[in-house]
Amino acid sequence: MKTQLLTLLAAGITFATAPAAHAQAAADNWPAKPIRWIVPFPPGGAMDAIARTLGEKAGKALGQPFVIENKPGWGGFFGADFVAKAPADG
Numbered sequence: 001m002k003t004q005l006l007t008l009l010a011a012g013i014t015f016a017t018a019p020a021a022h023a024q025a026a027a028d029n030w031p032a033k034p035i036r037w038i039v040p041f042p043p044g045g046a047m048d049a050i051a052r053t054l055g056e057k058a059g060k061a062l063g064q065p066f067v068i069e070n071k072p073g074w075g076g077f078f079g080a081d082f083v084a085k086a087p088a089d090g
Contacts, residue, residue, distance in 0.1 A: 031062055031063075031064045032064075033064065034064055034065045034066070034067050035055075035058075035059070035062070035064055035065070035066050035067065036066075036067050036069060037051055037055055037066050037067065037068050037069070038069050038071055038079050038082055038083050039051045039068055039069065039070050039071070039079065040070075040071055040072065040073075040076035040077075040078065040079020040080055041070065041072050041076065041079070042070060042072040043070045043072075048068070048070060051068050052068050055068055
């Protein structure tokens with residue numbers, strides 16, 4: 001009885017951790033392409049400078065370049081709208 005319980009417990013742990021191991025293997029390949037970062041304010045401003053500085057550091061850490069795109073207008077609405085309507089990339 002005790003052996004059966006331990007076997008069931010071991011099988012449950014194995015099946016519970018298998019998806020996490022698969023997700024980790026998929027995450028090892030991320031990001032596989034350059035990352036687009038939309039800044040909803042005009043170039044040359046404080047937000048643009050911050051995004052470019054952080055993008056450079058994050059790009060080095062992740063091994064992919066960050067492409068900063070400025071979509072200014074209407075207090076950030078145009079940039080947010082652009083992101084909301086962008087196709088999903090996974």
